[in-house]
Amino acid sequence: MLDVQKIRNDFPILGREVNGHPLVYMDNAATTQKPRQVIQALVDYYENFNANVHRGVHTLSMEATDMYEDARKKVAKFINAGDPDTVIWTRNASESLNLVAYSWARENVESGENIVLTPMEHHSNLVPWQELTREKNAAIRYIPLDNEGVLDLSDIDSIIDDRTALVSVVHMSNALGTVNPIKKLCDLAHARGAKFLVDGAQSVPHMVVDVKEIDCDFMAFSGHKMMGPTGIGCLYAKKDVLEGMKPFLTGGEMVLEVSYEKASWADLPMKFEAGTPNIADAIALGVAVDYLEDIGMANIDEYERDLTGYALNKFIDVEEEGGKLFGPRNPDQRGGIISFDTPDIHPHDLGTLLDQMGIAVRTGHHCAMPLVRSLGVAATSRASFYVYNTKKEVDVLIEGILEAMRYFRDGVR
Numbered sequence: 001m002l003d004v005q006k007i008r009n010d011f012p013i014l015g016r017e018v019n020g021h022p023l024v025y026m027d028n029a030a031t032t033q034k035p036r037q038v039i040q041a042l043v044d045y046y047e048n049f050n051a052n053v054h055r056g057v058h059t060l061s062m063e064a065t066d067m068y069e070d071a072r073k074k075v076a077k078f079i080n081a082g083d084p085d086t087v088i089w090t091r092n093a094s095e096s097l098n099l100v101a102y103s104w105a106r107e108n109v110e111s112g113e114n115i116v117l118t119p120m121e122h123h124s125n126l127v128p129w130q131e132l133t134r135e136k137n138a139a140i141r142y143i144p145l146d147n148e149g150v151l152d153l154s155d156i157d158s159i160i161d162d163r164t165a166l167v168s169v170v171h172m173s174n175a176l177g178t179v180n181p182i183k184k185l186c187d188l189a190h191a192r193g194a195k196f197l198v199d200g201a202q203s204v205p206h207m208v209v210d211v212k213e214i215d216c217d218f219m220a221f222s223g224h225k226m227m228g229p230t231g232i233g234c235l236y237a238k239k240d241v242l243e244g245m246k247p248f249l250t251g252g253e254m255v256l257e258v259s260y261e262k263a264s265w266a267d268l269p270m271k272f273e274a275g276t277p278n279i280a281d282a283i284a285l286g287v288a289v290d291y292l293e294d295i296g297m298a299n300i301d302e303y304e305r306d307l308t309g310y311a312l313n314k315f316i317d318v319e320e321e322g323g324k325l326f327g328p329r330n331p332d333q334r335g336g337i338i339s340f341d342t343p344d345i346h347p348h349d350l351g352t353l354l355d356q357m358g359i360a361v362r363t364g365h366h367c368a369m370p371l372v373r374s375l376g377v378a379a380t381s382r383a384s385f386y387v388y389n390t391k392k393e394v395d396v397l398i399e400g401i402l403e404a405m406r407y408f409r410d411g412v413r
């Protein structure tokens with residue numbers, strides 16, 4: 001059994017009050033809170049180890065380099081990448097996706113080919129492909145969704161075909177909560193000779209994600225959505241794929257030999273890490289990984305499924321008042337992201353009223369504008385959970401939504 005109170009005690013911010021109420025933080029799909037251990041790792045690094053990595057022979061530089069490379073090893077183990085050289089540090093999932101679009105796709109996608117996405121992609125896994133396909137005279141194809149926001153694979157053999165260069169799919173949708181059948185889609189892509197990319201921004205923090213088991217060619221994710229700091233993210237890719245790719249950014253650190261005329265590239269992973277890297281945040285992400293592993297990713301998954309099931313049941317009270325839930329009802333097809341619409345209240349007004357009650361939710365298009373528009377709304381409200389959220393907090397959320405709905409309907413609180 002997972003001791004949520006013990007976990008909560010590690011997060012200083014969860015003890016805060018907002019507008020006179022205990023903070024109920026349910027905007028975890030945007031960014032998660034950080035445990036004291038991660039915050040302390042940043043302080044510790046700057047107080048005791050700060051130096052540039054990979055270039056010094058002095059003690060501080062060597063210590064910083066060891067800590068920085070240890071963090072890479074931890075992340076590699078966390079996603080079962082095997083070789084740490086297959087984990088490239090980036091700023092965030094968006095940069096990881098752009099790295100694939102600029103470096104791999106610009107060399108490998110040809111005119112007349114297609115890239116297969118889903119309609120629920122975050123803009124970060126959509127706009128880079130729009131730019132790329134426009135440049136290359138290639139096409140984007142979308143796997144359709146059913147009414148609940150679950151992928152409809154009935155026509156998949158004609159969507160992924162021999163002209164498909166890449167299938168790039170979000171593991172867990174940040175806008176609907178849908179969890180996609182990643183392994184199945186990866187096998188289908190490979191059967192047609194296409195590469196497969198997983199956007200793991202919302203799955204890696206919440207469940208066991210094993211890149212070897214999926215057999216994906218690429219996976220992108222962000223440190224700040226998994227208790228780590230902002231400004232650090234990862235791209236995993238298979239080693240032979242990375243070796244065949246040109247650098248994305250060039251300059252210091254990523255070179256082997258430089259003359260006035262030309263340069264040759266450093267080995268992996270540094271080939272893709274130009275300039276002084278984000279040393280402190282990488283180290284602190286390693287500490288976040290330790291923290292998550294201490295709890296156990298399977299335990300986190302199980303806890304969040306139970307919490308989400310509880311929230312979905314409670315949400316029936318909101319539906320009885322006219323609220324509408326987006327995304328699948330079946331807890332096996334979704335994660336802890338509840339996206340919804342309330343009649344007669346704009347989501348921004350709902351978000352503002354909930355904030356007055358100390359409840360942090362996100363309102364808007366969640367960087368999935370075409371998807372949210374296709375739901376027939378301009379915006380949704382979204383509560384997203386992490387392992388430190390409780391059923392009591394879900395009760396506060398549901399009561400808050402009902403109170404806001406009553407206020408807008410009857411004008412009284």
Ligand SMILES: Cc1ncc(COP(=O)(O)O)c(C=O)c1O
Nearest residue numbers: 092093094122124174201202222
């Ligand atoms: C599914 C998904 N992909 C990609 C991203 C982009 O992550 P970042 O903003 O950290 O680059 C997000 C962020 O919300 C996301 O939810």
